[in-house]
């Protein structure tokens with residue numbers, strides 16, 4: 001068991017990056033608050049979650065990524081509210097609307113304009129803030145034309161309830177349609193060493209339009225932190241086994257990659273997770289990456305991916321391993 005985090009780290013020196021075309025500046029590693037919402041991660045409790053949030057801020061991570069649907073009743077937002085008391089100015093709060101949980105436990109995508117506005121207003125109250133710095137459409141609602149959802153975000157921007165707008169889980173076409181109605185500062189797609197589909201179209205489009213790409217799953221739910229190796233036994237309630245990358249040939253391919261990345265980590269004197277996250281934040285178009293964590297030591301480790309850069313020789317070695 002790693003040592004608990006102790007608050008004596010200096011803030012990484014890496015410069016903050018510009019969010020889209022806004023005045024907002026973000027560190028290249030953000031804290032993903034899905035695990036602390038307690039819906040899928042095992043062994044989560046409020047004390048550890050608060051320590052995780054505080055360690056993130058202490059380590060120079062300024063973006064906290066939450067959503068209306070992170071927790072059945074806004075559990076992630078309540079923890080953020082407690083963690084930022086007295087230090088609101090240090091953090092950039094990113095949240096999302098358009099996905100909620102029904103009383104029967106099923107997920108519901110509703111991005112109708114009235115629902116987007118309602119979720120924003122409830123999130124402001126839950127978070128105890130006057131404005132949300134970055135507010136995303138969580139996912140496209142097939143029942144609602146995307147331009148109608150975009151209209152609600154434009155109105156919230158106009159009213160000063162949010163400072164900038166993002167869209168998550170969208171294609172280039174959907175992003176284009178949304179942008180016709182409302183300026184977009186950031187997109188939030190899945191992206192990691194094993195899932196690089198966005199490099200073909202979404203990333204070049206965003207670079208051209210000066211839209212930030214803030215990806216999720218850099219560690220692929222802990223797989224690329226090296227915690228799930230061959231022979232790992234998943235607890236029956238661990239949902240990760242349902243993802244293809246944890247099964248069969250894809251899992252073995254990931255293990256072979258990890259075997260080689262272990263050598264890279266040894267050579268540069270960093271941990272595996274730090275190498276993976278450092279690679280991610282230095283890919284073209286990536287403004288920041290969202291690392292989930294449920295323990296302070298986890299986010300302290302991934303925050304250590306900031307403030308340095310893998311040497312070109314190691315970047316090339318990784319590129320060869322990934323077989324581009």
Ligand SMILES: NC(=O)c1ccc[n+]([C@@H]2O[C@H](COP(=O)([O-])OP(=O)(O)OC[C@H]3O[C@@H](n4cnc5c(N)ncnc54)[C@H](OP(=O)(O)O)[C@@H]3O)[C@@H](O)[C@H]2O)c1
Nearest residue numbers: 032033034168216217219220221222225290291292298301
């Ligand atoms: N827009 C969207 O639709 C969407 C979808 C998914 C995620 N997201 C965002 O992206 C964030 C990241 O995704 P995620 O949290 O699902 O997954 P993730 O960041 O890929 O993985 C998080 C998990 O990795 C493990 N981990 C983290 N740091 C570690 C370390 N240093 N050493 C060992 N294990 C470590 C922990 O697993 P254990 O729990 O086993 O300890 C943690 O719960 C989310 O929190 C959320 O903010 C957005």
